[in-house]
Amino acid sequence: MQQSINSRRDFLKKAAIAGGGLVLGFSWFGADGEAPAVLKGSFPEKSIGFNSYLSIAADGRVTILSPNPELGQNIMTSFPMIVAEELDADWTKVKVEQAALDTKSFDRQLTGGSGAVPHSWKRLRMAGATARAMLIQAAATQWSVPVTECTASNGFVLHAASGKKAGFGELAALAATLQVPKDAPLKDRKDFKIIGHAVKNVANKGIVTGKPMFGLDFYREGMLFAMIQRPPAFGTKIKTVDSAAAKAMPGIIDVVVFKNNVAVVGKSTWEIIKARKLLKVEYENEGAIESTSDHNAIFRTVMDNGKPEVKRKDGDVDAAFASAAKIIKAEYQCPFLSHSPMEPMNFFAHVKADGVELVGPSQTPASARTAVSKLLNISEDKITLELTRLGGGFGRRLKFDYVLEAAELSSIIKAPVKLIWTREDDMTGGNYRPAVRYHFEAALDAKGNLVGYKCRGVGINAGNLVREDNFPSGAVDNLLIESIDYKSPVTTGAWRAPITNFLGFAEQAFIDEVAEAAGKDPVQFRLELLSKARITPAGAIKYNIDRMEGVIKMAAEKSGWGIKKPGISQGFSVYFSHQSYVAQVCEVAMQAGKPVVKKIYAAADCGQVINLSGARQQVMGGITDGLGHAMYSKLSFKNGAAEQSNFHNYRLIRMKEIPEIEPYFVDNGIDPTGLGEPALPPTGGAVANAIYKAAGKRLRNQPFMDEPVFSGKA
Amino acid sequence: MPVYNLQINGKQLTADVAADTPLLWVLRDHLGLLGTKYGCGIAQCGACTVHMNGVAMRSCSLPVSAVRTAAITTIEGLSVDGDHPLQKAWDETDVPQCGYCQAGQIMTAAALLKRNPHPSLTEIEDTMQGNICRCGAYHRIREAIQLASTKI
Ligand code: FES
């Protein structure tokens, strides 16, 4: 069950202290930090860095406070599972409370999908283990028996010799008076009863009954609604604004121009949608006005003549290529993509004389607050930011442009306002996954060994768009990895599995081409490279060879790699990203002359799986995401403006297009390394490699649907 | 502005809004029924799905003036206690990720099961094709509908 509470004082009141329970404060994020501590009825507002609390009430109820925003990565369920495991709690009696963010009291941090679990694993376990140790100590004291003879299980402490048994609730008051142990013992993973099992999302009930919990669901008496018209084309700015017709519309309070924004403020959403259409705004050029054809030309020129930054260089690349028996070259390209979380951008802001109130969905609340403080020149301690659940993020809500817009607007109109982006605003408004192009070259010796490898990436506002230390780096003696970024007015940002979301495809599809040229099986070829990296490494190796080998072998085995299946062609891919390893085998069949993706097997090594249900969901969702965008999605530009504006012309994957997906997890006892993103990068490669086997056509550009092979005529 | 008397979740509710106001915004801005979501505004994503006389409708593209005396059901009115077979199946199957699309998914599926309690896989997929889940929860959505259909 999930509930929302408003302050930590509230939590303490509701949770346990009033009824003689135990409350432990601890920190949810960060690799190190304070050890857990017992909290008494009143405690100083500022002194402690805790952002989470675990309470055991006299009636045995266990409550865990979740301080972080939830965007679908399920950590609101998986984190409390970790605490409950070490506590030996009865999961059915555990309640997760979502804290409303008050950044003054709750030290909260960014919600990156994959990064959250690894950082918190140890301290969440410690919190649970500490409470358990105290409850056991309390029982031992009460029963006058040695503490070593007492054990905890499923919400009770037991003393086997005497048959004594007490519920956590009965022991909580006494436990709260004890010294907090420094190094409470952690469980052996073979004793895990909650971790690694399938546990349902604690927010399910609220979601399926339509309870308000998202940013757009925030309403307050007297608040105004606003939408902004932004420049339709990148590289343009406002020249003139005629807002007379819009202002005359019913329900419209004001039209405000600030920066490059024309904001329509009114009393309801529909009224501002209608009025905004009546704005007459003229724009003028202030930067390059680019179309997709320009981007393609830029890719060509910069790839051939640009000045690359060398990111990694091993051996003598020129010599290796000069003496090669065979050279393979290929280029891969992807378009810009919109994040398109289902809930469009929105934020509530109320700038008052004595401070600022902000409410809404953000992946980076702390940075958003700092930026608002700078923008309005109001000190941070006067700004509260309350987080709502996020209707998806995919990286879009790492940016806080829309928070700043809301705050600035509220400060101008001196009223509480909810700023809403329409779907069209979101899709045409920038912060895209950057478009990139990669040029690969491989040199093979006479025996088909990979002796030289080059990758040069050109990106449009992509930053460093290579991952120079990823496989096959370390497995090739002569290697050159270069990156060139081109600056454009089209704005970009992190998109689920930044850079690797496309690089994973490009590299893995190219490796498939190289394996073919070498006359080797694609799985065998990768294993040979890994064994070369192990025996005679070239330069530094920053991935774990064993883990990568593990997922390769598992995916091959589970999918029956190399065993003929009638009418089915298989493609292979493996990728290391965001600290985890995922290998995939895609199966494609030809139907009516067109390739159809039937099934994808995935073998993931994300270390210890916390919640099997959530983990399967992340893998299946990540693959569906990766497949959908590789197949269908693109944003193209004409005269600086995005040509797609909503889901009628920007295609996302839908139910009929999903293949069967079979996820498997490597069980190796390594601490968790995260799973929000790593399942996505390998998908495009597995799919393209399978389609090549089935249809004889190499797919090097996304979206695949633009390729003739899908019209059945290739 | 005209006053509309609407039959929503078995209650008569009134809203004083322009005739072209989509039912979605009447529900959300004027009646405080926030379970029905905005996703696209152009009948492309299904996040705003409600029932009109038992039939699934995209409330973002349904002007309030066209509703007249029709019985509207939103996610809040689908069941008394969140115990519609689909809502139970959704939890059982652990469908939601971010959760934003799910009310619309459930309402689309509920209208299907109402007219056809035991749909084939193809019928399920054809019906659900209009609902986007950006998180990619399609496998479990499909599974949950099949599960609910066995409980009816
Ligand atoms: S909001 Fe109505 S279909 Fe998308």
Ligand code: FES
């Ligand atoms: S659960 Fe996030 S959009 Fe469907």
